[in-house]
Amino acid sequence: MEVAVIGAGPVGLMLAAELRLGGAKVVVLDRRTEPDRRPRANGLGGRIVEQLDHRGLLDRFRAEATFAGPFPGFPFGPVPLGFSGLDAPPRGLMLQQPRMEALLAERATELGAEIRRGHELVDLGTVRGPDGEYRIEPRYVAGCDGAHSRVRELAGIGFPGTTGDELMRLGHFRADVDLFATVAGLERGWNRRPGGRVLVTSLTPGIVIAGVREVTPEPPGEPTLEEFRDAVRRVLGTDLPLGEPLWLSRTASSARLAERYRTGGVLLAGDAAHLFPAGGSSLNVGLLDAVNLGWKLAAVVRGRSPESLLDSYHAERHPVAARTLTQTRVQALLDRLTGEDGDALRTLFGELAALPEATRHLAGLLRDTDELPYVPDLPLTVGGRATRVAEVMRAARPVLFDFADRADLRECAGADVKIVTAECPEASADALFVRPDGVVTWCGGDPASLREAIAAPGR
């Protein structure tokens, strides 16, 4: 076994597909016997949407999405941001997490990843499967096993940060959202009250998404309808016409970041590596971890790159999560602060956020927080055929785009590099060298500098 990916959540599945594109043999192990049906995230936004396009997955996602296109705005915690004045608002896709996971599992399987459900990693070389325990000896273990990562624990990687004293209870209920408007002056969205906040909204006719946030100790056991009702009563002072619950959850928001993303042959990605205290970023960042790590790990196990390339995974992705932690902590604080102080902070922050430069900055944080230069999706003509950069990137290989018919540059590219000689009137350089994850590491120059860039693609 070359790579064992622990966790068949969205991040593990994305990583498995990327590893297969890079030619690595991969087995995905998940202790759940069935895919997770909980409708946690409702969508994706920012650069991950472009990456799905680079992998030819965007059409599959769009076909099922309830929304796909530039986001008209985004809630920065409790502060609504409007993106109508931006030249390039972040792109978004609204699709519930179980459907995303089904599409990612389909893709990983098509590419040849083996997914074993009902197989739990108990220590780094032992798995408990339906027929008992067995040993595995993978060269690398990728921990995509979520917030309580066993891989992280076994590798001795610290997970410092904070867990808040507020609990969020969330549920989907079979009910008519219009009925809620008649209760206690509730509006769609989060409703602020002195003792907490209550959410009422709907994305599907006949299904209400309701939530309650309050400072309260976490009770033991699975969340129940009674507990949800009690929490609503405490915050609103009255009951809600909740109807039959389809799904209930209870989470304390955490802000945590793994000390290291790699130790020896163990790597972390997704919730195993970072937890953010506000919604809307976790999945985007986790899936982009997988895109950054996949081609590197495949290149190392296939012998195309030295092991040191894996250190660039931590170097490039850890700061992204640190930055995301900063902006999600601010979102959470804006939301949590109560009373007149909280109202004042939200009012002034909202006024500042509406200034064009500030909106652009916040949209940039939500779109993506890494500083790497990504290749734009330029239109190209290759051999008389019209195409675009995203289509060239489908194979997840390093690409030398040669826009000026430079034989001297083409000679530098070894067998692993795909050479694309193209006409591109919009290109600002003679040639580009682009990593499989879309990062431009060389932008014109002499053959010697290109050779260096190809030999050392990590930053």
Ligand SMILES: Cc1cc2nc3c(=O)[nH]c(=O)nc-3n(C[C@H](O)[C@H](O)[C@H](O)COP(=O)(O)OP(=O)(O)OC[C@H]3O[C@@H](n4cnc5c(N)ncnc54)[C@H](O)[C@@H]3O)c2cc1C
């Ligand atoms: C109520 C709620 C609402 C959310 N809303 C949003 C949102 O709006 N936007 C957003 O971006 N994110 C949201 N999230 C977060 C998002 O769901 C996670 O970021 C995402 O699921 C992380 O994916 P992952 O693959 O890293 O981990 P997970 O989805 O947690 O998958 C981990 C997998 O590892 C498996 N596993 C664990 N331990 C082992 C083991 N020892 N052996 C084998 N398998 C193991 C588990 O069974 C699981 O399938 C929400 C989360 C919750 C709980």
